[in-house]
Amino acid sequence: MAEVKNVEEVKEPLFGKVEKKLMTDPLNDNNPITVQVLGICSALAVTSLVYPSVVMSIAVIFVCGFSSLFTSLLRNAIPKAVRMIVQLVIIATLVTLVEMALKYFNYPVYKQLSVYIGLIITNCIVMGRLEAFAMANKPWRSFVDGIGNGVGYGAILIAVGVVREIFGKGTLFAGSPIEMKLIGANAGKVEYMINTAAESGLGSWFGWYANNNLMVLPAAAMFIIGIMIWIQRSYNTKLVDVS
Amino acid sequence: MDKNSTNYVLFFVVTMTVIVAFALTSIRQATKATADQNEDIFNKRAVLAAVNDYLGMGENVGANDLTDEQVLEIFNEKVEQTTLNTQGQEVDGVMAEDIDMAKEKKKDESERVLPLFKYAYEGQEFYILSVRGNGLWDEIWGNIALKSDISTIAGASFDHKGETPGLGAEIKDNPTFSDNFKDKEIFRDGEFVSVKVRKGGAQDPTYEVDGISGATVTADGVDKMLRSGIALYLPYLNKIKGSGMESMLQE
Known part of the structure; x- marks a missing residue:
């Protein structure tokens, strides 16, 4: 990135006001999911567990950042008539790179996530940012x-994933090496921090507890995202549509 | 130069395609050997996961806890591979580990070849069968290990292409599901009955296992996959059992 710094930019700090705004805007005022309502498909599909959500997020951050970089480098050379095709080629190339890297370095994770990786190409956030x-x-x-x-x-993906996994499965980070089993009935080799089947102690207070099966369904993500939009707009009133 | 002229567009697209294709192909070529080996180990690990209790690597050490080298070592030393056709005869020319079950599934039943892995551990012999079927979104598959009585299941491992995490994906992620298959039987009085995956909980302790709540379609898929998948091995299983002689003579 250093080679693109020209005279004008040297005067400005590398990470100045504009960059800070670009970085923080999507976190609140212009969030891709809760404000622009983009990328909902994958937000519903992968958030039933936290671990896939985290890996998906990392992959999207990588693809989104570098496809923006390459598109911007080529922006003056790209013919208007085929610009969307060019953007797609850039995204697809980066996604293929992610896929090959996973195959090379960690095959089991590749197997677990191969479906989601393909989903990045169809994520409207990536192409939306390139175009806009x-x-x-x-x-x-x-x-x-x-x-x-x-x-x-x-x-947003991880926040939704945390809510869905805790209430739907009673675990956190299931499928990853740091899996935490929070609440549930012990069975066989599986032991939970709060054992709802326990005769005494903390777990015995939670004998009534059962996992919410709605949470593992994609519809739950819709409700959770809806509630998040509600909360966000109740304190960030400039987002409220007054038309 | 006019950026919207046909010549420029053609030049741009062709150049881009050549560069991207060349870059991706070279990276793929450079990583192919390692990636293929990773896949090979992954598949062998899945076969060994069906005999998790008999690996002899220590208490509670399953195939997923072994290193890559251990997987290859056990596979080379203790597993004997056989390729069968659906008439129960052994076939030469194809290694069992090289059989692509996804391709075989598309063929006509009579033309398929089936992998059979014989695993030997402390004088016991296990027969590991590979099955493949359909879940809710995409294909599911698994390996079933039979004890030497050719009826009792010693263990099973399942995997899937795209089942819902937390629901259908439990066939792989939740060890309780595959553990439930242990000590079930697939023959009742010499007749093949398979193991039923029952919604709402198993009723027969010998021939049924619990389904997965919220994932009825995937669980039914496992049920169907076992029934039709093991059925393909029946001519061979009956042959090695010896008890199937009469039925074979009748044919």
Whole structure:
């Protein structure tokens, strides 16, 4: 990125006001999910567990950031007539790279996530940012904008995943090496922190507790995202549509 | 140069395609050997996961806890591979580990070849069968290990392409599901009955296992996959059992 710094930019700090705004805007005022309502499909599909949500977020941050960077570098050379095809090629190339890297370094994780990786290509946030921002802005700012939107998307994804996994499965990070079993009835080798089948102690107070099966269904993510939008707009009143 | 002229667009698209294709192909070529080996180990691990209790690597050490080298070592030393056709005869020319079950599933039943892995542990012999079927979204598959009586299940491992995490994906993620298959039997009085995956909980302790709540379609898929998948091995299983002689003579 250093090579794109020209005379004008040297005067400005590398991470100045504009970049800061590009980075923080997607976290609140212009969140891709709760404000722009983009990327809902994958937000419903992968958030039943936290671990896939985290990996999906990392992958989207990577693809979003670098596709913005490359699109912006090429923005003056891309013919208008085929710009969307070019954007898609850039995204698809990066996604293929992610896939090959996973196959090479960690095959079991690749097997577990192969479905979601393909979903990144169809994620409207990535292409939305290329079309709306990277085609008209300088590479470094486009890169920051891409990363910011990826982070804004990932934050919501993980928040939804945490709620769904705790109430739907009683665990956190299931499937990863740091799996935590929070609440549930012990069975065989499986032991929970709060054992609802216990005769005495903390767990015995929770004998009535059962996992909420609605939470594992995609519909639950819709409700949770809806509630998040509600909460966000109740304190951030400038988002409320007054028309 | 006019950026919207046909010549420029053509030049741009062709150049981009060549660069991208060349870059991706070279990276793929450079990583292929390792990626293929990773896949090979992954598949062998799945076969060994069906005999998790008989690996002899210590208490509670399953195939997923072994290192890559251990997987290859056990597989090379203790597993004997056989390729069968659906008439129960052994076939030469294809290694069992190289059989692509996804391709075989598309063929006509009479033309398929089936992998059979014989695993030997402390004088006991296990027969590991591979089955493949359909879940809710995409394909599911598994390996079933039979004890030497050719009826009692020693263990099972399942995997899937795209079942819902937390629901259908439990066939792989929740060890309780595959553990439930242990000590079930697939023959009742010499007749093949398979193991039923029952919604709402198993009723027969010998021939049924619990379904997964919220994932009825996937659980039914496992049920169907076992029934039709093991059925393909029946000619061979009956042959090695010896008890199937009469039925074979009648044919």
